[in-house]
Amino acid sequence: MSHAILDKASLEMARRVAAEVTRRPELIELALANLDRWSRRNHDAPGLLRCYAEWRAILEKPVAEVLAILTAETDEGQRLRQNTPFVGVLSPQEVWDIKRRVRDDAGTT
Numbered sequence: 001m002s003h004a005i006l007d008k009a010s011l012e013m014a015r016r017v018a019a020e021v022t023r024r025p026e027l028i029e030l031a032l033a034n035l036d037r038w039s040r041r042n043h044d045a046p047g048l049l050r051c052y053a054e055w056r057a058i059l060e061k062p063v064a065e066v067l068a069i070l071t072a073e074t075d076e077g078q079r080l081r082q083n084t085p086f087v088g089v090l091s092p093q094e095v096w097d098i099k100r101r102v103r104d105d106a107g108t109t
Contacts, residue, residue, distance in 0.1 A: 002106075009103075012101075012102060016098070018070055034087055055083065055085050
């Protein structure tokens with residue numbers, strides 16, 4: 001998949017996550033737990049730890065602001081989605097369905 005297609009899929013997944021978090025704001029805790037686990041696992045990777053710290057600061061904001069950042073159609077939004085802590089909000093099947101649909105819409109295999 002090309003970067004453009006991956007970015008479109010990432011944005012679509014972020015929109016789905018945002019809709020789910022709107023209904024269930026407690027999912028912010030899942031994102032924080034992911035960051036905690038990843039920080040322990042990657043304690044010796046300063047670049048990743050900086051990403052996790054950036055997301056932690058974002059997750060301290062009001063939910064609406066977190067979701068606006070997550071779904072922003074900007075370079076920053078795209079960059080942040082590359083390390084989203086919302087892993088586990090969508091099922092693996094939902095993720096594959098989104099990727100397949102975006103790829104099919106782009107006319108690639």
